[in-house]
Amino acid sequence: MPSVIAVITPAFKSQDTLSATVRSVLEQTHANWQHWIIADDGFDYAGFLAEQGLNDPRQVFCSSGGVGRGASNARNVALAQLTAPYAAILDADDRLKPQKLEHCVAALGHHGIVTTALDVMTADFTHLRFVGTGPDQALRPGAHKWVNLSMDSMIAWDRRRGDGRYEPAMSNMTDLEFLLQLYSTIPTSQHLGTPLHDYIKRDGSMSNGKDVAAGMIASKTEILRRLETGHYGLSPEDVDGLAGFLRISLAAEAAYGAALAAEPGLLFEDHIEPMLAAARA
Template sequence: MEQQTVAVVIPAYKAERFIGEAVKSVLAQSFPDWQIWIIADDGTDYEALLGRAGLSDPRFHFLSTGRVAAGASRARNLALDRIETPYAAILDADDRLKPNKLELAIAALAEAPIVSSALDVMDERYRRLRLVGNGPDRRLAPGSYKFTNLSMDSMIVWDRRRCDARYDPDLSNMTDLELLMQLWRTAGVVHHLGTPQHDYVKVASSMSNSEGVTARMIASKTTLLERLQGGHYSFAAPDAAEGLIAFLELSLAAEAAFPIALEEKPGLLFEDHLEPMLRAHEARVKGD
């Protein structure tokens, strides 16, 4: 039987509080043919840390960037350059996989080279805040992908034999979307699992939620928009650039308005702020 091993890549920076839950979620998978690659980006001995919690397995692999805060992109790339498995999956150290995530994703890779998943968005105590991308399973073209998966994209699984890429270490944020843009150069469709298979935990200290995130997001989204407008990516699917440009323009408008919206409604999730703008755009396009 053809090898179906999937490498789950977990960058770890000050991850002591949550990484045990992330690792346990992989250990609980119904699909057994996995590897975990943990890349320390803070000098921590995560093998020892997990071992003290009773978490050890011969399928665990440990690397280090040799630096402190070199960045998740560099950490992930270090593992992606080492793994020899046909499939790769991304898991942030403060997120979790649902028990059937890998089984469903590997089965769906028979139909498409990339699999995404709806998200169960949670707070730091694993209490649900909202869902993102939930609904029926479906095939998404790159141009419409972000109108379904409007939040983070570090939940993908991909077939490295049909599409592969590395993270851009020069971007402060949006690196998961930029990786997808590279994958879409040879992959024309994403199979989306509409039942949430990934817990996205919003941690206040993470890169996506910490102080100054709005400025960093605006800078990164502007860079991606300029790349798209300049034809930097040559996509396999038609209209991919047009749809991604529309999403980024709307997302940048949402970023600019978010600080005031947050003052008016403390605790407002960016997803709840952005989604009405995306749906209004879809309605306008449908009405034309």
């Protein structure tokens, strides 16, 4: 039987979005999964899904231990309890393409970390753009962000080869920070260039707001500091690659407000991509 993979979904006031998220898990071609849904608002999501006919014995419901403690804490609650060899992250407003888990589990037979290209969408699932499409390829940490220039919560990983915990004190970029923990013991990731993850871009998201996000800048600056002080134990070449991306990303954050005013609706990905291309030239 194919290995079980635990899908981790924090839920905070997610009644408007969770049904589509859960349905995307139920429709997976890989059937050996657990779906951990962690309530961070005291809501009965098990009853809520049962009322809609979306309940399944493979779902696991638990509480974050409070209200509004944050996605990082909620993910850690699941990570402290699950026993599945593989794990994946799915936010409560995103979706998996039907073959996402099948492709990830197959790749995890040979690789400790798997990332996938993204289908970036609006809240009503209107396609905006793809991120990270192209050939499947093995990536060292220093190359990862130059391919996956958007969010990093599309990952799946083998918990026997590397694991970590999300950092509740960090306001943003916790997905990248967690991935760097995995890279401390797993030297490469396998990137699947097919868009297998629907990433919902909301107006209130920190990288798509009307103003430069101080929290995003602070988190990127802290990760950069950790990289440059050897916190993750990465090679100098990988540190240089990641640090180079973060410096460009910080410059992009600083310029994003003016760019958004000049071009309303501009995606951060479209804003930073030319800056990355210029650095490669």
